[in-house]
Amino acid sequence: MPPRRRAPKEPFRERFPEYGKRIAVEDGIAAKSRRGDIGESWWSGRFLAVLQELGVGGRLDRGKTYARAGQVIDLAIEPGEVVATVQGSRAEPYRARIGITTFADEAWEAVEEAFARDSWYAASLLGGTVPDDLEDVFAAVGLSLFPTGAREMPMDCSCPDWSVPCKHLAAVAYLVAERFDDDPFLILRWRGRDRATLLAGLRDRRDDVGPAVTPLADVLDRFWTAGGPLPEVGGPVSNSEELLDQMPPLGVALDGVDARELLRPLYRRFGA
Template sequence: MNKEELTNETEWWLQQWLELINSYRFKKRLERARNYARQGNVLSIEFQEGKAIARVQGTEAEPYQVSLWLDPLTDEDWGYVIETLSQRAIFSAKLLAGEMPKNIEEVFAANGLRLFPFTLDEVRSRCSCPDKANPCKHIAAVYYLLGDRFSEDPFILLQLRGRTKEQILAALRQQREISTREADTGDRSNAVAQKSPNMARQTRVNLNQFWDYEDALDSSLVVIAPSPSSETVLEVLGPIPLQPSAAGRALMETLNGLYGNIGQQAIVAALNRAG
């Protein structure tokens, strides 16, 4: 599949991967690699920890051994990513349902990280063939087949960055359990304070005014900005079950326009109030 063959129905992660491949300047080498992939020369691809290990049949009797990997994120980086994911309810819900969120790259960007590599130079690779060029046609053939694997299981991208699907889902569930326990603890503390006024006086904390701040805020500290997610409410809820028709499409366009205008008006109203 080349760039011209991409459609709106193509998964976003596959689009990004193929665009990355097509950015390679040696087009003839890419064409040979594409033919290798189409002709079945890539005999197998397995994922071992954070690496893709492949066997590619070349001109020799024995297949060449190819390995591909990305620089993994550190444990600290993954901690930030998991925490941010847990704070974005729609992302957590989709991941726990086994679905890759459309804008998950925003979570990595918010922590100064990136899921996708910027260039092919960031994709580490090695081949046992004698060709000194990198990527050779055997490595590039695996690039194309990886696109198919991403289409089947987009969580492979996360695995190449150092965390399997199971590890991420387990960490998200643990984070949600912690948040639930903290919320329950807060509720119990409020209940105790209401039942025991003397205890509340001893701590000298007025829970009803704990978050109040009576002094005027410096205007430079107040930042009003749109949500970091570009998804509208309609996109989050999914398609409305309408029969495909001109009337149905017109209704969706009208609703999208309304939600867009409402979002803009909310920002303007907030800015006016802040002023």
Template sequence: MTHARAASSRGGRTTGWWAKAWLRAVEEAAYGEADLRRGRSLARSGRVGAVTVDGGSFVAAVEEGDDAHTVSGTVEVWDDVAAATLVEIVAARSGRVTELLAGELPLSLVEDAEEAGVELVPYAGELDATCTCQAWLDPCPHALAVLVVLSVLLDRDPLVLFHLRGLDREQLLARLHARTVSAPPGPDAVEGDDEGDLDVGLDAVLRAQRLLELVARGDTAADHLF
């Protein structure tokens, strides 16, 4: 998924604790304060282009003077067991899906994930980024600029972090939906329990996404849904 320029519109500032945690990792990954200041300046002045995020990787162009450099980086992805565990953790408490889709990452979710051995926010040593400027140290200021911009993207949408870890938004919703559809209700299940709430919430999200797609296309088939 490609994300348009982000940091210049907000000055590169973050408010979510998870984005601040990412920034702390970026600061620790920098080899010196001068490189970090230069990277922040490039990010906040809008010199970082659109950032393309995929499972385990990201890439973006950074302009400086008359030159343009390409930064590419990697983040460790979850294996199948970790991804499945994370899905179970998201589904374990009612309201977590709604919070994630609303741009919030519940601290309790991260705590539960860490307790289960699943790490969300990477440490400094896990942020691997290289640049075509051929600096003798990585991450160079251009790479740091991209990492700063990523903090803004994460701040706006914590599911970008999930995507970097190998579980994008569509995959997460699909797994949660499949989980609630395939799992039969237990003998003690009652109306309004967490499983039911999750299923109803996911159904509403999927319907809303479909409606937005129809409206965006100007499809008259959406009229009866109002």
């Protein structure tokens, strides 16, 4: 009797037919981007780059569709993790999580000290702006602000898809990227330092290294009043920032930062 031939293996298909189509969500969190790429800033791009390295099949594209359709019910960015609930094709929504290792207090102290020593970073952060070269400060103290690979950003989802990231995790990541666009301080929160704590620590360190200044609120009544003749400055300057360096203390501060340092980013742009 001739041997029986094995039936050819059925090709792998990325589908779960028993679950059907996704269940629509009312008042879900929908991505602002309706077409093309999601994420506009350099920091959201750095975050999504890790996700794209892990992309499996068409899951990233389907995750983008989920994000735009509002399938994510809730999302929270906490120290060490992003947690979200995503509605799929089952009646019960899935729980998705994107983790990251938080920096120890000693590491954050080193970062805050580096911020405080550089008036550009201090003035920018205290003014509510995250500089484009923020990563350089972390690198200088031996840290990486963003994950350098998949092992540093563990992900899990309660859905039956074995791939990481699945479309539910991808949807969450795209929404996180938009959150980072809106508030880059959330990146620091994800790494373990919320905005209020970071700025409070930075102010304390600036008070230690900076000159004594008067809060702006205490001098508003005479802010526009002439204070006498301008002092003599040094010789020719090679760049606009040197004008600030030669300027005597103004005796005015905002959130503990001398007014001259708040003006420095503007002078740098003029000089450029």
